[in-house]
Amino acid sequence: MNRQLSEEKVFKDPVHKYIYVQDQTIWDLINTKEFQRLRRIRQLGTSYLTFHGAEHSRFSHSLGVYEITRKIISQFERNGFPGWPQEERLLALCAALLHDVGHGPFSHSLEQVFDTHHEQWTCNILLEDTEVNRILRNVADDFPEHVTAVINKTYPNPIVSGLISSQLDADRMDYLLRDAYFTGVNYGNFDLERILRVLRPIDGKIVVKESGMHAVEHYLMSRYQMYWQIYFHPVTRSSEIILRQIFRRAKELYEGGYVFCWMPEPLKRLLDGTIAVKDYLKLDEAYLQTAFTEWGDEGDELLAELCDRFLTRRLYKYIMLDKPDISLFNEVRQQFAAIGLNPDYHMEIDFPFDQPYDVYQPDTKKGGKEEKTPILLMDGYEAVSEISTKSDIIRSITGLHQGQSHLYYPEEKLRASADQLSDKVRKLFKI
C-alpha cells in the first residue's frame, strides 16, 4: 500500500533545481541501505581522474531519473492523455528510481573482468531479502516482480518500460544533463522542458510530436558530443585499463594461491566468484580504493605498481592508431618484453565505438533488455514514423559507425629504455 506524504519533500539538486517526493513508498525506498549505498558509487566511474568535477554519485543520477519520469507522468496526467495507464504511476516511479540499484563500484570495468552484471544484481536486490524488497512488498505481494519486469523490459505494458529505457528515455536525459553539469562542459545541455512537453503516450509507446523534431536532433547531437568528449576521453579510458588490470592481476594472484596482506571476505568472494547480495552490498568504491591503498604495499610488484598508478594517477599514455597492423604489434610486443616490460599488461589496445543513433530494433535481445528502441515522430494527423525518415540530419548520421583505436603504454618506462628500441618503434611512440 502506498500513500501520499502529508507534506511534499524535496532534495536540492543542481540539475533539476529540486527533486520532489510525494509518495511514502518512494521516500522509504530512498532511505533503504541499498539505495543509500549508491552515494558511494560514482556515476562516471573513473572519469573524475580526467574531469575533476565528475565526482557525482549514482544516488544523484537515480533521483534524477525518478524526477524526469515523475515530470513526464505528471504532464500525461495533467493533460489526461488516454494512452497513459494511470494505475502504473507508482510502478514506473519505482522502476525509474531503482533501475541502477545493482551497480557495483567502477561497474563497467569490474564487469569486464569478473562475470557479473549490474542488471542481475538489480534483480537480486529487488527480489531477495533486502530493505528495498520489504518496502516494495508493502505495496503489493507481486510488486517487486513487477518493478523487476519493467526494468527488464518484460512487463506486459511496454509503455512503462519505454519511459526508462529507449533511445529517448529518462535515464539518458538525466545522465547527459548531469554529466555535463558536473564535468563542467556544456555539450550535454539540450532543452529538457521542450522535450518533456512534446512526448505523447500512444499505442503502448512514447512518441514525439513533430514540432519537437529539432529538439530531438539537438538531444542526439548532445549525446554524440558527450560520448566523444567525455565518456570516451582517452585519459578516462587509460584509467579504466589500469583498473581492469588491477582486477585481472588480483584474480591471477588469488587463483595462483598468493596470500594477500588484506583480503576481506567480500573481495575474496568477488575473486572466487561466490559473492552473494550481502557481501556485494559492502563493495562500494571506498572499499575498492582502500584495497588499492593496502595492495600498494603488496609483495607482487605488478599489482603494487598498478594500484599506485591508479591512486596517484600515473596512467598510461597513448598513441592513436590508424589501422590494425599485426606485424607491427608483434614487433612492439617483442621489444616491450626485451626491455623488461610485461606485454600482457604494459600495452593494451582500446577501440571505443559509438553509433550516434540506431534506427533498427534488433530481434535478439541480451538478457531481456535492449535499449535501441527507435525514436518515433507523430505528425499533425497522428501518423507515426521513425524519426530518421523525417529529419535529414538524423538520417545522415544514422548508422554512422565511429571509433578510434588507441594503444596505451607506460611512457616513462619506454623512455627509460629508448636506446634499446628499434627506429620504427621509436617513431611510432614519438620518442
Add this chain to the structure above:
Amino acid sequence: MNRQLSEEKVFKDPVHKYIYVQDQTIWDLINTKEFQRLRRIRQLGTSYLTFHGAEHSRFSHSLGVYEITRKIISQFERNGFPGWPQEERLLALCAALLHDVGHGPFSHSLEQVFDTHHEQWTCNILLEDTEVNRILRNVADDFPEHVTAVINKTYPNPIVSGLISSQLDADRMDYLLRDAYFTGVNYGNFDLERILRVLRPIDGKIVVKESGMHAVEHYLMSRYQMYWQIYFHPVTRSSEIILRQIFRRAKELYEGGYVFCWMPEPLKRLLDGTIAVKDYLKLDEAYLQTAFTEWGDEGDELLAELCDRFLTRRLYKYIMLDKPDISLFNEVRQQFAAIGLNPDYHMEIDFPFDQPYDVYQPDTKKGGKEEKTPILLMDGYEAVSEISTKSDIIRSITGLHQGQSHLYYPEEKLRASADQLSDKVRKLFKI
C-alpha cells in the same frame, strides 16, 4: 628552478571554466601523490548527506584557489601595479595550490576528537620527505620553508599571504562559488570578475577600490547565506555529530584494550596518537568509510550502531532550543538513561555560530595564523579605510553574533519508549 611549460595546460573546471597551468613547478606539484590524494577527500566533509551534489573534492578546490590567485597576480602584472612584488609570483601560486594539502578525511570532525591540526600536517608535508617537498626544493633550497611561511602568515612580505588568507581571499572566493555550484544553490554567486578587477596591491596589503564596495557587500552577504544555508545545515551537523561519536567510541574502545576485527596500522596510530606523515597520507575518506563498513559488524553494539547510522544516513533528529536550561537537560538525561539510551552519545547539543564580518584584527594569533584581516577600501585619492566605515550595510551587520542551539537525538528510539517519558519531555520532543 622553475620554467614555463612549452604549452599551457588546462583542467576543465565547472566553476572557472578552465584552470590554466603555465609553470612546470605547478604542473609537477599537481602530479605528486600527496596532492592527488586530495581527490579522495571531500571539500565539504559530510555535506553530501544533505546536498547530494556536494561530492566535490579538496583537489578541485585547491586548483580553484590557485586559479583565482593566478588571475589576481596576472591582473596586477598586466597593469604594472608597483605594489605587487613580481618576484613572488611562483611563491604565491605554490602557497595557494598547497594551502590545504594537509587536510585529512572529514577534517573538522577528526580534529575535534584527535589532537591533530591540518595546518600542522600541511607544514609536515611541505617540509618532510615527500614528493611535494622534492618539487619545491627544485625551485630553491629554502623554497619549501618560504611556501610554509606564506601559508602560516609568517612570511616577511605580508601581501603574499594576504592573497590567500584574509577576509577577502582566494580561498574563500573559490569555496563560496564552488560549494554553491555543487550543492546547486545560488546563494554563493557573487561577481568574481568584478572583485578581481577592483583589487589593488598597496603598502603590503590587498585593498579594494571604492567603486567595488557594493560587490564586496554582495560577497559578504553571499558568505553569510552559505554559512546558514549550507555549512550549518542541521542535517549536516547531525552527520558530523555521528562521525565524532564514531571516532570517540573507537578511541574509548581502543584505549580500553578492545580488539577490533579490522584495525590497520594507520588507524591504530591515529587512535594512539603516534601517526606520522607516511600513515597520515593513507588516511583518505575511502579508508575511513571502509573502516565504518567493517566496524558495522563489530561486537560493540554502540560502535556498530553509529557506523550503520553514518553509512545508511540514519542520523539523529533535532529540536531547536531557545536558551540553555540546565535543569531541563538534566531531566532529559535522566529519562534517556531510564529508557536505555546512552546520554553520553544519544543526546548532543550543538551551537553553530558565525560572524558575518569582523572588523577587528586581534592581537593574539593562534598557531601563527589569523584570518580575520579586515577588508580595506581605497578612495579616489588613495586614502584607505576599513570597509565598515563606508558601507552602511556592512556596518549594520558587523559584529552581529549569530547562533542557534539544537539538541540532537535518535528519534526512533525515543518514540519507541514514548510512554515512559514525562509530559514535559514528550512535549519538548513533540511526541
Add this chain to the structure above:
Amino acid sequence: MNRQLSEEKVFKDPVHKYIYVQDQTIWDLINTKEFQRLRRIRQLGTSYLTFHGAEHSRFSHSLGVYEITRKIISQFERNGFPGWPQEERLLALCAALLHDVGHGPFSHSLEQVFDTHHEQWTCNILLEDTEVNRILRNVADDFPEHVTAVINKTYPNPIVSGLISSQLDADRMDYLLRDAYFTGVNYGNFDLERILRVLRPIDGKIVVKESGMHAVEHYLMSRYQMYWQIYFHPVTRSSEIILRQIFRRAKELYEGGYVFCWMPEPLKRLLDGTIAVKDYLKLDEAYLQTAFTEWGDEGDELLAELCDRFLTRRLYKYIMLDKPDISLFNEVRQQFAAIGLNPDYHMEIDFPFDQPYDVYQPDTKKGGKEEKTPILLMDGYEAVSEISTKSDIIRSITGLHQGQSHLYYPEEKLRASADQLSDKVRKLFKI
C-alpha cells in the same frame, strides 16, 4: 466567460524557461493591441545606456509577473490550502498580467515632468473603450472593475492584491530576476523556487514558512544590491536627467508658443495636458525617440543639444557630494552662468534613496496603493510575526536610510572654460 485552451500554449522566456498559458482570456489579453504595445516600452527605461543588455520590454516583465502568480496559485491549489480563494484564480492572473499596462515611454521621467501617472492610465485602459476592456467584459460585466480594484489594492479580498503588490510579490520577484538576467549581473539571483514553496495563504495574507527565512533574507539583499548597482547607477541617472530636461524644455517652448518642425497630435496633447487614451497608446518609446531625432534639428539650441546628448549618449558627468552646501552651490551657479552655461539645465543635483526593507505599514495610502506591506513569517505552530523580529540580519538593515548625492554637469563645456573658473570650483570638479 473564460475557458481552457484546448492545448496549453507557451512563450519561450529566458528567465522562467517557458511561460504557460492555459486560459482563453489570458491568451486574448496578450493579443490585444494595448498589451502588445508594451513590447515597445523598455522595462528599465534608459538603463540600456549603461547596461547594453537591458533592452527588455515591459511585455516580457508582464508575462513574467503573470507566470510567477500562476505558479504560486498552482502550488496553493495543488496543496489544497484552505486560505486561498480558488474562485479568484482568473482575477489574480489578469491583474498580474495587466498591472503595468498603463506604463508610458520612459515612464518615471515622463511622470516627473508631466502630471501623469501610469497607475491612472492602467485604470483608464482597463475601464474605457479598449480591446483589453472588451476581453475582460467577456468574463463578466463587472470583471474590468474587479481587476482594477485588485491592482489598486481596494478589492475586498486583500490576499488577491497581496500576490502582486507587497514587499515580497510576483512583481518584484520577476523584475529582480529579469533585470539581473538582461543586464548580465548576478546580484538579483535569489532562489525563486524555494520562496514559492514556502509561501502560504493565511487569513487574507500571504505569509512565509519560518524555514524560508534565509531565502527571504537573500531576496532582500538581492533587491538592495540591484537598487545600488543597477537602478541607481549614476550613468543611468544622468540619462534620466537629460530626458527630463528634454521634456521640460519642450514644454517651456510649447507654452511659449514656439513652432516645432515636428509636433504630431499625441505629443501636442501630452504637452498641453489634454491627452486621452487613444493618443496615449501611440506614445511608445519609438515615438519619443523619433521626436528626439527630429528635434535634434530644431532651431532651439538647448532642445537640439539635449536631444543629441540623449541619442548619442553624450551624458552629463557627475561628482559625488558629501553634504549640501548652499553657498557652494550658489558659487557654482554663478560661475556656470558666467561661462555661458545655463544653470537651470547644465547642473542638476540628484539624490537617489532606498530603504532595503520597511517594517512599518503606514496608515495613509497614496492613490489607494501602498506597497510597503511587511513580510510575515509563520512558525511551526502557525504563529505569525513580522520577519525583522526573527531575522537578526533583516532587523539590522530595517529602516536603514541610504542615499548618495551627485551633481551632474556637462564636463566638456566646463573644461573648455576651465581658466575662467575659481580654484574652489576647479578643485570640486577635478579640473
Add this chain to the structure above:
Amino acid sequence: MNRQLSEEKVFKDPVHKYIYVQDQTIWDLINTKEFQRLRRIRQLGTSYLTFHGAEHSRFSHSLGVYEITRKIISQFERNGFPGWPQEERLLALCAALLHDVGHGPFSHSLEQVFDTHHEQWTCNILLEDTEVNRILRNVADDFPEHVTAVINKTYPNPIVSGLISSQLDADRMDYLLRDAYFTGVNYGNFDLERILRVLRPIDGKIVVKESGMHAVEHYLMSRYQMYWQIYFHPVTRSSEIILRQIFRRAKELYEGGYVFCWMPEPLKRLLDGTIAVKDYLKLDEAYLQTAFTEWGDEGDELLAELCDRFLTRRLYKYIMLDKPDISLFNEVRQQFAAIGLNPDYHMEIDFPFDQPYDVYQPDTKKGGKEEKTPILLMDGYEAVSEISTKSDIIRSITGLHQGQSHLYYPEEKLRASADQLSDKVRKLFKI
C-alpha cells in the same frame, strides 16, 4: 595615432561577462554617433515578435565581435605565434567593431525591397565625412581604407579578414551565443573558450588544432539548430513578410503619387532611391516604427492594415507545403481574389534554406565578400586539411541542402469567407 587608455574600461555584457577596452581609438569609435546609433537597431530584426527576449541590439553584438577578436589576438600574442602579424592588431579590432555599422533598421527585409546593401553603407560610413571616419583617420590617413578593405575581404593580409569573416569567425561565434542568450534557448551554447584555445594562425589562415575537432562539430551543430529553431522560425518569417509588404506598398503608393500624412525627408529619399549617409543615419528602428504608427491612420486601407498587423502582431498564419504545385497555387490565387483578398499581398510563399556547412570555396565572390571559407584542421605534424575529411559527422552533413516551404496568408479573412472556397482549398488550409 592610437594610444592605450590610462585605465582599462569595461562594458558589462551578459554573454562575455565583461568587454574590455584598452585602446583610445576603440573607446572613441564606440562613442561616435554612428556607432551609438546601433543601439536603436535590433540584432535579430523582427524575432522579438516570436521570442520576446530578443530585443538585443547590433550595438551589443558589435561589442561582442570586438571582444572575441580581442581574445583571439590576445591568445596569439601571449603564445607568440609567428603566424600572427602583431602590427595588425588595431586594424583587426576596428574592423571587428565596425563590420556591422552600416546596418539599417530591419536590414534584411529593407534590403530585399529597396536596392540597398548594408555592406555598402558600412563602406560609406567608414569613408565619408563621419565621426567614425575622423577617429580612424586619426590613426593614419589610409586607416579608414584599410579597415574597409578588411571588412570587404580585399585586404592584402587575408588572416586579418579571416578573424571576422569565415565559417568559424568572431561574428558567427558572438551571434550564436548572444542570440541563444537573449531568446533563452540553449541551442547556441558551444564552448567558446575551447575553440579560442585551439585556433592557430598559419600561412595567412586561421586553422584549428585537431584536438578541437569535436568542439567545432558542436559549434556547427549549434549553428544548424539556431537556424532552424530561431532564425527561420515561421512566426518570424511571417513578420518579415508583413514588413516587406509594408515597404513594397509604401513604395507603390509613393511612386503612384500618393500623398502620405507623414513622409519626412529620410523616408522620402529611401523611397525614391536618393538617400545618402546623413539621412540614412536617422533611419533607425524607432523611426520606422513611428512611420508604421502614423501610417496606421493612412487612407490607403492596405497600408494601414499592414502597419496595424505589424504593430499589434496580427501576423499571417501559415501552412507547410510539400512541393511546388503551380496549378494549385493558381487555384488559390483565384479563390483569394474571388473573396476580395489581394493575391499580391495576402498570400506569399517562403522557402528558408540553409546549408549546415559548405566545404567548397567558390571562385566568384559577390561584392568582394564571401564568407564560405572552409574550416581547416591542423594535425600533430602541422599538416592542414579541410575538416570534413576528418570528421565523419561533418562529412555526413556537408552539402546537406535543407529547406521547407510555407504559404503565408491572413487566416481570419479566409475563415470569414470559408463558405465561398472550394473543398480542395478548404482542406489545404484546414478550414
